[in-house]
Amino acid sequence: MAGSLLFPKSLPSLQCRRGIVGATISAPRVLWGTFSLPKLSSRGLVEESERRNGCTLATTTLLENDSNLSSQKTQNYSRHNTKSSDPKVIAKLFAIMEAVADRVEMHKNIGEQRDNWNHLLLTSINAMTLTAATIAGLEATIAAGPPLKALKLSSTGLYIAATGFLVMMNKIQPSQLAEEQRNAARLFKQLHGQIQTTLSLGKPDIDDVNEAMDKVLALDKAYPLPLLDAMLEKFPSKVEPARWWPQQKRKHGLGGKIEGNNGWNRKLEEEMRQVVGVLEKKDLAEYTRLGGKALKLNKFLAISGPLLTVLGALGSSFVGTTHSSWPEMMGIIVGAMATVVNSMEHGGQVGMVFEMYRSNASFFKLIEESIMSNTNKKDVERRENGELLEMKVALQLGRSISELNHLAAAAAASSTRNMEVTEEFASKLF
Template sequence: MHDIIGRQRDNWNHLLLHSTNSLTLAASAMAALAPAAPTMVALKASAGVLLATAAVTMAAVNKIQPSQLAEEQRNATRLWRELEREVRAAIALSVPTTKADVQEAMDRVLALDAAYPLPLLPGMLEKFPKAVEPTRWWPSRRPAQPKKSRSFGRRGGVAVASGNGWSQDLEDEMRGLLRVIKAKDENEFLTVGKLVLNLNRGLAVAGPALAGTAALASVFIGTGEAGTWATGAAVIGGALAASVNTVEHGGQMGMLFELLRNCAGFYRKIQEDIEANLNEPDVERREGGELFATKVALKLGRSLSDLKQFRKMASPSVRDEDIKEFAGKLF
């Protein structure tokens, strides 16, 4: 269903973009021809109606942001398929399922459904939020227990834990990586997301305003000296409105904003996964150290050896401003 709805809303974006631009440009052409035409009243009335219709259509389209709706459903489709694969893999392993496993799966289903709703009204996500936050499609974790002291031994010059593949060096790598993700990767996507959001908000206001001004100017076409200025205002306003609409929806600014917010959510989830393991006082109850490090490295597009460079970032002496390297290489 998410895949079907996503395709539908992508079609909405293309259809509404071309339809609105056609209305606006046709009205501008009518406004330009009206003063010299014998049927001036009919042309200027048609131009005014078309420009007013274009202004209303632009305002409605800017409110729902079809390209952003399509990106929401594309990401939801990917995440639902990922969840399905994980459930099928769990069943294939033939491991006895507990009530806790079922509850965890249900929590993920409900969180994902809340993050990417299907209906437009009610339930549509806010398209112009006051604060830009990473998208969250996973359930909240339980509060971490207070950490207890642990002792790490040495084996072959490397600090190792009592078991499960964790060592002091690996913990330092994860802490350094966690700091870099917070200071660089997530912050970068949120900063760019704010810029895109502000640009999109400006375009969303400018398009209908220009089309509405052009519709108002078309009323005064052919009324003496002011008619010349009115004709120019109607033609230029309509052309500019079509240009703004093309930049906003042809450039899919809403989709770009949603993409940046989803990428920030990707890094936020990695942070929470790392924190959940580091805050677990019992090493044996953590996810296997080597397996976890491999998963994190793959998600970031790095090798295991690349993670060692983040060990020094765990030191408090390193300031956030001095961190130059990004954790992820995929985005």
Template sequence: MSSLHISTLSSSSSSLSRVHAAISVPKLPRFPISLPKIPTSSSAKVVQELDGSKQTIVPSQKFQDSCDPNRSKAIIELYASLEAVADRVEMHKNIGEQRNNWNSLLFNSVNMMTLSASTMVGLNTAIDNTAFKLSSALLFTAATGMLLIMNKIQPSQLTEEQRNATRLFKQLQKEIQTTLAIGNPTEEDVHSAMERVLALDKAYPLPLLGAMLEKFPSKFEPAVWWPKTKTNNDFEAQVFRSQKKTNNGWTPELETQMWQLLEVVKRKDMEDYDRLGNLALKINKTLAISGPLLTGIAALGSALPSHGSSWPGIAAAMAGSLAASLNALEHGGQVGMVFEMYRNCGGFFKLLQETIETTLEEKDCEKRENGEVFEMKVAMKLGRSVSQLRQVASKFAAYESEGINMDEFASKLC
């Protein structure tokens, strides 16, 4: 009995210890939690009480700049301009693709109609068939009307306009992004961006009716896609500028070099593109008149009664074939696009001329762009290194002193 009682007590005590071990919960470790302090003032120094001690917090330069209302307004306006420019890039890109499709579809359709009508006229001379006669007359008439519209709007030239507008709007987009990345925009930057957007809208309009550029002007004129340069001719300002002592990277030698380079651009590059632009304009005018005239003659010849003679049909077939050839030369060769390309290149040199003249006419060197940076930019625009740019200027000076015409162009790109 005693042994049984002892075993019962031992078993009960062991079970109690097991229950106690099972329900014991370990203590959780303490994790220190620190919350960020919210500044209570936007002044230059914020004083806070931390555990009985004082700590001074100095806001960063970026935080201070964001408190400038003028700068914040300029940033917001520049971002708004950037969104508008990005939208225009997409618009001109899509419309350029659409007008390129117009050029291909209209060109193929008119040529197929003209060649089909010429074939029918040729068959009609062999077998006098009324259906061939009427069909060829209708096709020639329709081709004449389509050619008149096509030569009026010049789809290949419209496509090139949209390509140039897309490229220039992308360039403006990158410049605005660079201004924002540098982080010091001003109201002047905002006004400049808006003026350039409006100038590009005027130079490369999107609608056709009422706003389309003249495709056959009286003479070749370079494209202008930038706002007019504003110069300060105030006499007191000129006197103030002459008192400046710093040169901002400009030297008399660099100014002379820029004037010499500008003369090379005027005498060689600009004159050459003016000559080529006028030549392309004359060729395009001649082809635009000749195509509809020939298809009109073919329509008249195919509609005339033969009276036993095959000459009206032969003349209509020949005129139709020649019209198809001229149409292939004008629109297949995209003469309008070539003319627009010359306009754009002429505008590039005109902008370069105005930029150099405006920069050099500014008497205050501090208000100019840095001379070394300006020289590098001009060299890059002309596809040359800085050393090559200086060689062109010195070569012009040597040729000018000997009375010999310069035999080298300033640009290696256009």
């Protein structure tokens, strides 16, 4: 009778297929509210099912609340990742991941702050320069006396103040600083994802911890947060790609047969070397050249702006001291030119453009070193899987694998004919 009450004929019964049992119960709400079901043991259900039906109950699913489900998932994740792994290694990787997440927020917030500096300082300097030029024009319409002296002091003072602010702004290049912090935030997010992948794959070791630490320190060095003493040189004598990754040890020479080992073969290795040649001779060289042009333009504008405001201050201070009109003309025209130059430099964010070109060159340099660090290892098993590396390189360059193969074939054909490298750039993203 108890069995007929608990499992009436209208309810679906137990189904078994190849040792897997699924129990589905669909009962009216009043049935569960009227009767109190006895607490059954999971083990008893399994034994009873095996004895009566000749099949095995593999999984018993119970309804739980959200907190219990979340706790169970967390425990399963921990058991999966800590299996055959040192708990200290797991703890260290989680600590590094927390520090990386904190750095992402730091660089994001400071980048927004320095972008605001660029807009506010540019607006303030242009307002002071235009006001000084306007006052210099008014000086020519006033005869000698106290009003003229007041206007001269005001115009000269505004020009000098604008010069001081402009020198400071040209020194720190807020638009370039903001671009540096944006790049750092993006790269720290990328590192955070890499650590998560390492943990999800399971069995991390101390080498993974050391590698993550090295990457964090390399990023800190490449994109420092403080301005004093640690700020990157904004007007370097030579354009060099920024290095935000640890120095990789190179082992030259190949040994043994590599056909079919770890996804590598001679053809793939040669294709990767051809891609490196295109990256070095086309993409890296082009963005280094563009970065050099942006740097020269930025230097010219950074010198011209303060020089023009100083000339404006001199012209304004000599108004009324001579019968010639050159002081008034200098105070007005030079002030207008200084405004144009400042707007072109900081409104156009030439420093940011230079940093963007430098960062792109660094991106190609990283791909080049990543390929060479694999192809130069004698032990093929210690390399990254060849097919996986090929797919990564293709995605980073915005190409399909077939397009990457076509690029390598075109580069190889050019080299055999003693011609320059193919006119096609390796990257389709930039």
